[in-house]
Amino acid sequence: MNWDKSKALLERARGSLAGGVSSPFRAKAPMPLYFSGGSGSRLEDVDGNRYIDYQLAWGPMILGYGHPKLAEAMRRQASLPFSYGAQHELEIAVAEKIQTMVPCAERVAFTSSGSEAVQLVHRLARAFTRRDLILKFEGHYHGWMDSALISYKPALEQMGPPDAPRAVPGSCGQVGNALENTVVAPWNRLDLLERTLQENRGRVAAVMMEPVLCNSGCLLPGEGYLAAAKDLAHQYGALFVFDEVITGFRIGPGGAQAHFGVAPDLATFGKAVGGGVPLSVIAGRADVLNMMFGGGVSFGGTFNGNPLSLAAADVTLDELARDGGALLAEANRIGISLRDGIRGLARKHGIPAQVTGFGTAFAIHFTGREDLADYRDTLDDDAEKLRRFLISALERGVQIVPDGRFYVSTAHTESDVNETLDALDGALGGL
Ligand SMILES: Cc1ncc(COP(=O)(O)O)c(C=O)c1O
Structure with a gap:
């Protein structure tokens, strides 16, 4: 070639x-x-x-x-303003579609990339629980930001033993205290999850995972693991969060949470939801998402909910939801x-x-x-x-x-x- x-x-x-x-x-x-x-x-x-x-x-x-319908929707939207920085009806239409498709979606928020969506989820979970620690799993990728790029692809010699794993930074220039606010555990092991929650009792705001470990070789959760991990997270007072940036609108129209029948408190979506146009979604419990409106949680984004992305999502979700x-x-x-x-x-x-x-x-x-x-x-x-x-x-x-x-x-x-x-x-x- x-x-x-x-x-x-x-x-x-x-x-x-x-x-x-x-x-x-x-x-x-x-x-x-x-x-x-x-x-x-x-x-x-x-x-x-x-x-x-x-x-x-x-x-x-x-x-x-x-895709012809997607291309047509983008053309139509391109002849209208493709950013208002203000409200428009497509925001509601797409949020309502997501509500009907995604089990945890009592409320929805839009932003532009998966990495941003993860930041909002971290902040919401910390504010809601008044705790600092995010429990994540080795090999899981949640974007490239300082607070998330931890123990993504650590080398064996960096990791420590499975029952006492070390949080490993993913990049030079990453602030060291990101590691202080993150605990890691090997995935698919309930005993090690429970041990980590016990060792950090009263301090974990969220247990967050890719429900299928797509970023380290597409590994499936063991039978019953997701439901039991959710129970453990709740038992220790933490929110249970799925990062569905890959599984969302791909494993099925309701994401991994519908596919496996385990609804998290919060979930992030990206990639497929916009059919190729930058869009990400935070979906979840109304009492948690509403903390952005009167609950003291700050959040922004010039391009949040922009019409071009939502026109793409509108068609993409219609296609994916059609005929069950x-x-x-x-x-x-x-x-x-x-x-x-x-x-x-x-x-x-x-x-x-x-x-x-x-x-x-x-x-x-x-x-x-x-x-x-x-x-x-x-x-x-x-x-x-x-x-x-x-x-x-x-x-x-x-x-x-x-x-x-x-x-x-x-x-x-x-x-x-x-x-x-x-x-x-x-x-x-x-x-
Ligand atoms: C599971 C998961 N979460 C978050 C992200 C970050 O998304 P983005 O690249 O849109 O910032 C990715 C990107 O690959 C991902 O796979």
């Missing part, structure tokens, strides 16, 4: 744009590609190469590229057929691997381990084999997230799956 034009653009970009890319996460092997178009499940780069895309802009493109969520059910079915096909190919080639997760978000792990339940279990995944697999897949026209994650949209079809499996047969065979 020829990437000459991408190479030239990267070279040019490095003279003006720091690092040549707009997010360090995108500086991936073999090189950052420049895209010029796309439609449905496919993307085209500036060299004219076409890819079946499972990166989906890191999740948001749940309806695929160039039929489109997402089908996307998840397609994803499962791809996930299971990849498992079969790994077996065929005698490659030790696990493919974990649900239909529209799953990940490949090159590992001899049978049971992957937590971030620590992924630490001996073969990163070099993954790197070679991703490059080989890309060269065969299949784009996958750099950590081995596959996102599937409602635009992917059975014939995409077959074409992908043919390509991955070659990629896995070449390992």
Whole structure:
């Protein structure tokens, strides 16, 4: 595959744009590609190469590229003011839709990115409980802010033992006292969660998690774990929070909370809710969210609830909710057929691997381990084999997230799956 034009653009970009890319996460092997178009499940780069895309802009493109109704809604909104910094009816329409879809959504607030939504949830939980500590889990990602980027991808030697884990900063320049207000625990272990709550009795404002550990290899919660973790959080006086920035409007129209039947007190959404346009949502208990109005909690955002984002969300949510969520059910079915096909190919080639997760978000792990339940279990995944697999897949026209994650949209079809499996047969065979 020829990437000459991408190479030239990267070279040019490095003279003006720091690092040549707009997010360090995108500086991936073999090189950052420049895209010029796309439609449905496919993307085209500036060299004219076409890819079946499972990166989906890191999740948001749940309806695929160039969805006609979404494009039309954006065009319509673009002919009207696309920011008022004031009230307009779409805010209510979208909030009401979210209320009907998401079990915990007694009230809704809008902001622009998942990272911002997490900040609001932290603040609300701290104000509501009058406590300082956020309990998070190793390997879970809640955005790049100082108070959240903790123990995301720590190295084994930094982490301490599972029953006494250390909070590990994720970046140089992060203030040290962020760590003082965070406690971490390994995920999917109720005994260790209870121990951490006990050790910090009376101090934990919120227990916050990705309900499926999408950011460390799409690991599913153990049977009954989410419900029991919620009970434990409440027993110790903490709020129970789901970060549904990935699972939201992807695992099903009501997010992981509807899928697993466990409603948190608060939840954050992002990515898919805007169908590709910046939008994030905080949903949850009215008594907690109303603390922003007379309860002393401050919150702002110039672009909160802007009409362009909400026009996109309005159409996206309509599509995802239609016919009882039929489109997402089908996307998840397609994803499962791809996930299971990849498992079969790994077996065929005698490659030790696990493919974990649900239909529209799953990940490949090159590992001899049978049971992957937590971030620590992924630490001996073969990163070099993954790197070679991703490059080989890309060269065969299949784009996958750099950590081995596959996102599937409602635009992917059975014939995409077959074409992908043919390509991955070659990629896995070449390992
Ligand atoms: C679970 C989760 N929470 C929060 C975020 C942060 O969202 P954003 O990148 O929109 O700030 C992400 C981003 O990947 C995420 O996956």
